[in-house]
Amino acid sequence: MSSENIKKQRKEGGKLQWFLFVIVIPSIFAITLALIVLTVAGYNVFQISANIGNQIPIVSNFIGNDKEKLEQERTNLLATIDDQEQQISNLQQELEAKDEEINRLNEQVQQLQQQLDEESQNQKQREELLSNVSESFTQIEAGQAAQIIQNLTDESALLILEKLPADQRGAVLAAMNPEKAAQLTQAFLSPGE
Secondary structure: OHHHHHHHHHHHHHHHHHHHHHHHHHHHHHHHHHHHHHOOOOOHHHHHHHHHHHHHHHHHHHHHHHHHHHHHHHHHHHHHHHHHHHHHHHHHHHHHHHHHHHHHHHHHHHHHHHHHHHHHHHHHHHHHHHHHHHHHHHHHHHHHHHHHHHOHHHHHHHHHHHHHHHHHHHHHHHHOOOOHHHHHHHHOOOOOO
């Protein structure tokens, strides 16, 4: 029995070996040789087989159509690039608008600084002039100063009286018309009203 099993196994093994050596290996060799010959001849065998495979209904599902996928991906990437270029353009416009706004505000600051400097200079000149005028009133008699100050506007009269020393201020107010002196004293005591 064991010799029969061995013969059976040899026959089965012999059929498998025969199939491999007679059909499979020569087929692989022939296909490889054909691929090499066609490739040397200038044919792209893989592209041709992919085209044929795409035409066969069931096989076309297994063979991916990379060209369509690549074209779709390219379209998506181009759309993304367009969107990003639009965003860049919008941001550049915003940046230019902000730069213009900064320049405009800087010019406004410079103008205001110049006005402030001019106003400060004018204020200094007024202070010097007022000091000079007040100094002049210290040289005049109180009666004459009172007559002159009575004829000035209340604002000017207050500015001059403010610069005079207290004893001279009292003498000038005493020499004035009592109503005008009272009005100036009241305004002097409550500035800004």
